Amino acid sequence: MRVRPVSPDVLVEELTDVIDARPHGRWLRVAIDGAPPTGPHDLADALVTPLRVRGRPVQRVRADDFLRPASLRLERGRTDPDAFYEDWLDVRGLTREVLDPLGDAGTGRILPTLWDTAMDRATRAGYVSVPEGGILLLSGALLLGTGLPLDLVVHLSTSPAALARRTADADRWTLPAYARYADEVDPALLADVVVRVDDPRHPALVAEA
Template identity: 65%
Template sequence: MQVRPISPERLAEFLADRITALPGAGQRWLRVAVDGAAAARPGALADALVEPLRLRGRPALRVSAGDFLRPASVRLEYGKRDPDAFHDLWLDDGALLREVLDPLEPGGTGRVLPSLRDPATDRATRAPYTGLAPGGVLLLDGALLLGRWLPLELTVHLALTPAALARRTPPDEQWTLPAFSRYEAETAPAEAADVTVRVDDPRHPALVVRP
């Protein structure tokens, strides 16, 4: 395994090239996940891919897993700071499949619900469905996405060392750290992902190149 430094701009270009080179790109929808703790800023990388993909003739639609959490009555059943619940219960996998990923299967409608629930208010966002043109790319960002058998054509994991994760996680979110330790132990996201990027310093990412 080699680790190759890469600029944030070049990383976006690299990933856009990788996406457009996927089998069937241009003829079907592609579903891409950028996985990482909030401290790794997966949403920022997913956002950065929109324009490079557009320039390659691939319209992109952004969705955040954080807008598909289960109702507070479910995810907070064991308290507001339970790391196992955060790992197991917070993400509404069923809604994400039903409203976002399954409509982009071959023969699907292409109509995606960009958000389901506001996690702050615990109310439905009432967002309208959005159609993604054939050949378009869904860019999904979020934490703890791998190992859930989500149908995705490409997965990118933003890796942080435990020290970097702890350093960059706000004090009021430190309770989530055991969940990420468990994720590392049970899912090994750096190995499960198609592409892994080390982001201990977000200004200087490094691409992990597997043999």
């Protein structure tokens, strides 16, 4: 294994190359997976314009908009790391409303948001159509090992110490969930591209020797 340091701008450029060159069917479903301090949403947002410049339609979706209702999500309490790991993401809803419609047999019509966690109700968003050849950029945490049908996964990796250091005090209860994710899923092994972001100002691409 070799690790190649790059600047944030070069990282976006190289990931754009990887995504644009990826063989795909009618659509390409890309996930940027990482704990919040690694910046999966920011990286996905940064990829939108470069891909569109290359003529690729892009649809952004955040996994945070596909969490389960509070009655289910918080059934074991508001700070239970096992519930956070197992129960928070609405895998079925995300698959049904976003990922399956962008499979080869899909319609291309997706629901970009499903659940407003602040209001604890459906977002009432309208469906949008993704043109064929379009790219879905899904960002969020704990996405692998859930059975989500994805075509390309970028995992943002960080050491446990760095993650603990960069996690806000109010969110430190989630750290055992990320430790469990690393042990049980090993996302760095499953992902197509791994980026180390112990320091987000100095990312590094990981490649097998």
